[in-house]
Amino acid sequence: MKPVSLLQLSDCHLTPQAGELFRGVDPRHTLQAVVRHLRHSQRHFDLLLLSGDLVHHADAAVYRELLALLAPLELPIIWFAGNHDNVPAMQQAAPQLFAEVTPLQDWQLICLDSNHEPDGRGSGAVSPASLEGLALQLQATMDTPTLIALHHNPLPSGTDWQDQIMLSNADAFWAVIERAPQCKAVICGHLHQALSWQRQGVCVWSSPSTAAQFQPDTAVTLPAYRWYQLWPDGRIEAGCESVTLDNQDKDAL
Numbered sequence: 001m002k003p004v005s006l007l008q009l010s011d012c013h014l015t016p017q018a019g020e021l022f023r024g025v026d027p028r029h030t031l032q033a034v035v036r037h038l039r040h041s042q043r044h045f046d047l048l049l050l051s052g053d054l055v056h057h058a059d060a061a062v063y064r065e066l067l068a069l070l071a072p073l074e075l076p077i078i079w080f081a082g083n084h085d086n087v088p089a090m091q092q093a094a095p096q097l098f099a100e101v102t103p104l105q106d107w108q109l110i111c112l113d114s115n116h117e118p119d120g121r122g123s124g125a126v127s128p129a130s131l132e133g134l135a136l137q138l139q140a141t142m143d144t145p146t147l148i149a150l151h152h153n154p155l156p157s158g159t160d161w162q163d164q165i166m167l168s169n170a171d172a173f174w175a176v177i178e179r180a181p182q183c184k185a186v187i188c189g190h191l192h193q194a195l196s197w198q199r200q201g202v203c204v205w206s207s208p209s210t211a212a213q214f215q216p217d218t219a220v221t222l223p224a225y226r227w228y229q230l231w232p233d234g235r236i237e238a239g240c241e242s243v244t245l246d247n248q249d250k251d252a253l
Helices: 027-040 060-073 087-093 128-140 170-177 247-252
Strands: 004-009 047-051 077-080 101-104 107-111 146-149 183-188 196-199 202-206 224-230 236-242
Touching: 004 027, 027 060, 027 224, 047 107, 047 183, 060 087, 077 107, 107 128, 128 170, 183 224, 183 236, 202 236
Parallel strands: 004 047, 047 077, 107 146, 146 183, 183 202
Antiparallel strands: 004 224, 101 107, 196 202, 224 236
16 A cells, blocks of 8 residues: 655745745745645655744735645645744634644544743643643554644754744653654654654654755755655655755745
8 A cells, every 4th residue: 555645844934925035035935936846746745734834923814825825736735833823814714724633544643733831932832631632542543653743843953042942841742652652753843944853762853944944054045845654554754855946036035
C-alpha cells in the first residue's frame, strides 16, 4: 500500500496589505513561488497542513486571500493557529478547516492548539483540557500510528530568543506523549527553521517558513516547506525543500 503524503506549509505571515513586507520579504510573492514550485514538482500530496502564523495580525479577508493563493494546489486543507493568527478571523473565513483528529488511512493526525495562556511575547501552551483530551484519544487508539502537530516547538531549538517563546508547558506535553508508544512523530512551525530532534524514540521536526527564515548566523531567506510520508507499518519519512526565487520573484521582494 502507498504511504499517505502530507505537505506542511508554515509561518506564511501574509501581511494586512498587499505589498507590505515581513522581515524584508513580500510573503505573498514567496508563497506564490512555493505554490508554483509544488505545481511543477513530481511529488503527489494527499493533504495540506497549515501549521500556524498564516497571516500577520490580519482579518478574515487576508485568510481568504491565503486560501485563494493555495487553491491551485487542489489539496484538502487542515489548519490551526499560531501566536500571530486571529482565530475568530480564521473561523469567519473557513471554520471547516479546523480538525482535532483526522484519520489518514492507517494513521491519525492530531492537531493541538498551543496558544493557551500566551505571554504576550510569542510563547503559548497546550491547555490542560486539551492535554486530557489528547491522553484519552491516544489511550483509545493504541494500535494507530499517530502524528501530532502544533505550532510551538516542544523542544529547545538552541536559539536563545526563540527558546524563550517555545511551548511553555512542554514537560506536561511530553508526559502525555511518552505514555503513547504509537506516537511516531511531532511536527511544529514557529521557529522559521528546519530542525529535527529525537526524544524517547519520537521524531520531532520543525517546518521552515514560506516567507523568511530565522537560522542563526546566516542571511538565507529562501521560502521552504516540509513533506512527510506516513507508511502503513508505522514508518514516517520527512523531507524539506527550499524554493529558488526566479528573477520576477526577486524583483518583487
